[in-house]
Amino acid sequence: AQKITQTQPGMFVQEKEAVTLDCTYDTSDPSYGLFWYKQPSSGEMIFLIYQGSYDQQNATEGRYSLNFQKARKSANLVISASQLGDSAMYFCANGASGNTPLVFGKGTRLSVIA
Amino acid sequence: ETGVTQTPRHLVMGMTNKKSLKCEQHLGHNAMYWYKQSAKKPLELMFVYSLEERVENNSVPSRFSPECPNSSHLFLHLHTLQPEDSALYLCASSQDSGVSSDTQYFGPGTRLTVL
Numbered sequence: 001a002q003k004i005t006q007t008q009p010g011m012f013v014q015e016k017e018a019v020t021l022d023c024t025y026d027t028s029d030p031s032y033g034l035f036w037y038k039q040p041s042s043g044e045m046i047f048l049i050y051q052g053s054y055d056q057q058n059a060t061e062g063r064y065s066l067n068f069q070k071a072r073k074s075a076n077l078v079i080s081a082s083q084l085g086d087s088a089m090y091f092c093a094n095g096a097s098g099n100t101p102l103v104f105g106k107g108t109r110l111s112v113i114a
Numbered sequence: 115e116t117g118v119t120q121t122p123r124h125l126v127m128g129m130t131n132k133k134s135l136k137c138e139q140h141l142g143h144n145a146m147y148w149y150k151q152s153a154k155k156p157l158e159l160m161f162v163y164s165l166e167e168r169v170e171n172n173s174v175p176s177r178f179s180p181e182c183p184n185s186s187h188l189f190l191h192l193h194t195l196q197p198e199d200s201a202l203y204l205c206a207s208s209q210d211s212g213v214s215s216d217t218q219y220f221g222p223g224t225r226l227t228v229l
Contacts (some may be wrong), residue, residue, distance in 0.1 A: 033214040043202050045157075045220035052215055091157070097214045101170060104157040 002027045002094045004105035012111050013082045020067070021077040021108045023092030032096045034075040036066065039089040039107070048090075051075055082112045116140050120205050120221035127195065128229050135190040135224045137205030145211035146188040147218065148180060151202040163188060164211040195228045202226075 003026040013019035025034065036048045051059045051066045059066040067076040079086055089107045118139045127133050139146060148160040162170035163182040177199075179191040188205055202225050206218040 029214070031214050033216075035217065037220075043204075043223040043225065045204060045206070047217050047219060050215070050217055095214045095216070097212060100212070101159045101162065101172075102218060106156050 002029070002032075002096060002100065002103040004092050004094050004103050006092055006105035006108050008108045009106075010109045010111070012113055013079075015084060015112055015114050016081055018078060018080045019082055019110065021079070021090050021092075021110065023075045023077065023105060025073050025075060025092070025094045027094055027096055029096035029100070032094060034066070034068070035093040035095065035102070036064070036075075036077045037091045037093065037104075038086075039091060041088070045091070049077070079110075084112050084114060086110060087112045118205060118207055118219055118221035120203075120224050122224060123222060124225050124227075126227045126229065127192070129195060129197070131195075132191070132193040134192065135203055135205075135226075137188040137190075137221055139186055139188075139205075139207035139219075139221075141207055141219060143207040143209050143219075144185055145208045145216075146182060146185070147206040147208075147211075148188065148190050149204040149206065151204060151223075153201075157204070160190075162211050169211055192226075195226075197228050200226055200228045 005024045032053045034051045038046045049061045049064045063080045065078045091107045092105045095102045145164045150158045161180045181189040202223045204223045205221040208216040208218045
């Protein structure tokens with residue numbers, strides 16, 4: 001069974017600084033994907049970034065990058081140059097093949113301070 | 115409209131009411147999902163449909179009844195709900211179900227309050 005652990009219930013970061021949100025996963029599937037979503041107070045889950053288990057390079061999307069360490073089973077999200085609009089809940093999720101549902105972590109609440 | 119839309123955005127209902135939540139995706143995807151998000155709990159998968167067939171039903175009480183008339187539309191019919199069913203209900207879609215690289219795209223959710 002898959003499991004996602006996000007150990008930071010809440011994080012604070014100064015505007016324009018970088019922040020790392022932690023995510024560790026546990027899966028026995030050799031082929032899997034790791035996703036990060038942002039959920040503002042409005043409720044919508046916004047897809048940010050994806051990393052495949054066989055990808056050699058860390059994924060990047062604008063100010064978001066994924067620090068993928070396969071041996072440690074970690075997939076931390078790095079947000080560079082934080083903005084006030086980045087304040088939200090952030091969820092890490094793990095997808096595997098074969099009709100296995102996407103498994104979400106409990107989330108980290110990020111607060112960006114001016 | 116683009117992406118995934120959900121209506122209504124907010125719903126207040128009594129325990130004896132019957133209501134329906136609607137989800138529509140404009141992405142040409144084959145799989146659609148219902149999730150429940152309660153306060154301080156992880157996202158819970160309720161139902162998965164792939165090409166209009168239900169492929170996952172996560173022990174959801176029968177007072178929640180899904181319907182997928184075509185690959186673009188998904189409904190969640192609600193009847194005789196309990197106050198603990200109050201939550202944010204999120205719909206999502208992906209190209210296919212069961213593919214590890216398929217990203218799920220979510221709608222804005224329906225915030226349900228059961229009195």
